[in-house]
Amino acid sequence: xxxxxxxxxxxxxxxxxxxxxxxxxxxxxxxxxxxxxxxxxxxxxxxxxxxxxxxxxxxxxxxxxxxxxxxxxxxxxxxxxxxxxxxxxxxxxxxxxxxxxxxxxxxxxxxxxxxxxxxxxxxxxxxxxxxxxxxxxxxxxxxxxxxxxxxxxxxxxxxxxxxxxxxxxxxxxxxxxxxxxxxxxxxxxxxxxxxxxxx
Numbered sequence: 405x406x407x408x409x410x411x412x413x414x415x416x417x418x419x420x421x422x423x424x425x426x427x428x429x430x431x432x433x434x435x436x437x438x439x440x441x442x443x444x445x446x447x448x449x450x451x452x453x454x455x456x457x458x459x460x461x462x463x464x465x466x467x468x469x470x471x472x473x474x475x476x477x478x479x480x481x482x483x484x485x486x487x488x489x490x491x492x493x494x495x496x497x498x499x500x501x502x503x504x505x506x507x508x509x510x511x512x513x514x515x516x517x518x519x520x521x522x523x524x525x526x527x528x529x530x531x532x533x534x535x536x537x538x539x540x541x542x543x544x545x546x547x548x549x550x551x552x553x554x555x556x557x558x559x560x561x562x563x564x565x566x567x568x569x570x571x572x573x574x575x576x577x578x579x580x581x582x583x584x585x586x587x588x589x590x591x592x593x594x595x596x597x598x599x600x601x602x603x
Contacts, residue, residue, distance in 0.1 A: 408459070409459050409461050409463075410449070410450075410455055410459055410460045410461065410539045410540065411461060411463040411536070411537070411538050411539050411540070412445065412446065412449065412460060412461065412462045412463065412538065412539065412540045412541075412542065413462075413463065413464045413465070413466075413529075413532060413533060413536060413538035413540070413541045413542070414442070414445065414462055414464070414465040414466070414498075414541075414542045414544065415465075415466050415468070415525060415528070415529045415541065415542070415543050415544065415545075416465070416466065416467045416468065416498070416544045416545075417468060417521075417522075417525060417543075417544060417545035417546070417547060418467050418468050418469025418470075418521075419469060419470065419518060419521070420544065420545050420546040420547065421436070421467075421544060422469070423546075424436070424546075424569045424571070427569075427571050428569075428571075431571065437492075438492045438493060438495070438496045438498070439492075439495070439496055442462055442465070442496055445462070445542055445567075446460045446461070446462060447460075449540055449565075453563075463536065463538070464499070464532065464536060464538075465496065465497065465498045465499065466498065466499045466501060466528060466529075466532075467493055467498050467499065467500055467501065468501045468502075468521050468524060468525045468528075469500075469501070469502055469521065470502070470503050470504065470505040470516075470518035470519075470521050471486065471502050471503075471504065471505060472504070472505050473504055476505075476507075501521075501524060501525075501528065503518070503519070503520055503521055503524070505517065505518055506519070522547060522549060522550075525545070525550075526550060526552075526553045529541065529543065529553060529557070530553060530556055530557065533557055533560060533562055534560065538562055539562070539563060540562070540563045540564075540565065541557050541562050541563070541564045541565070542565050542567055543564065543565070543566050543567065544567045544568075545566070545568075546568055550566075554566060
């Protein structure tokens, strides 16, 4: 008997993902490594649902984010860090979805406007899930507005997982240094601890 592939679709809210990465950097001197992170997702699904890890495949992954126009990014010294992160997405076959950020000055303060990303995220996640017929959909977002999206995906009989981070002092993430070496070390983080943070 040939075992069928368990397909996994991943949808990443880039604004949320960036905030988590920055918090990990500031608090723990650790970063999220996309390769280890995706490996962790596949292994966790296989473990929780008693599946063969070999047949759990991330068949599609999408990243949604607002970003500055090139001149603004250059003036803010963001181009190198953005390209470096995009390289890691490309290496893991992640598809980008970008809209331009706008800055509006109001009452002496500059507010950054990220318009339309949340709606785009939800529409793409639903439409692709409908046509690709994923077995599992992973939503990486901290936006509570996606509750209806989760209900819609579950109505399609798709296992839907909302993946977030708890950065409180007593959380497993905060205790990561107990299991992982700092990012300066060449050591590979163990897959049974917190493989989402990498050296």
